[in-house]
Amino acid sequence: MTDLAQPHPPPAATGAVDEELLAGLRAGRADAFAQLMRRYNRMLFRAARGIVGDDAEAQDAVQEGYLRAFVALDGYRGESSLGTWLTRIVINQALGQQRKLGRVVFLDETLPDDEEGAMSEHSPGRADGIDPATPEATASNNELRRQLEAAIDLLPPIYRCVFILRAVEGMSVEDTAGNLRVSLDVVKTRYLRARAMLRRHLDAGATVPLSALHDFRGARCDDMVVQVLARLRAAGVVRDQ
16 A cells, blocks of 8 residues: 655755845846746645645646735745745635635634544555566556545545645645644644545555655646746736846
């Protein structure tokens, strides 16, 4: 069965790089906006994907979130990292989109008292017998990745967003709680519950890295940068030299 026990390691700190980019953003430099988007596109897509459960809607949330953030860049006071600030804006954008579609999501709703007792800390084992270097293993893992992504989509949003931020994106409990505006205990409980629910949907098979799920590199990342830059130019935010 897919190893759902631990999230992959979090990304390296980017505070110094963010500070350098911020000056370029405030100067309206297109290269600074492009670099920042390429740095955070995947994280923000995953954050939105945890709320909306649909690729196209998640991309819309990220694009609109970027525009809201960049047009109001003076509102960034440096009290949190740029990544955290952007994540909260995109999550709020995704929640707003859901409300407009009549799908109201309350991330702070509480769980039944007996919910935590139904969860297990048991860690599933890794399947043997498949050489990870073979084409057969690659095809098997690609199929398992699709199955796992589909299973994640079946989770209620309050569990899905926690699982994606914690297990897929590798955020800490503290950062996940801060981005979702819930307590640390809620994050821990929902993460365990999400794992238990996913195990019921998945068969035994080769291990797939959780970090490979809901990727956003390549053409989709490039398209996001191009589209957002075009709208920023039209709004007068980007001033090409």
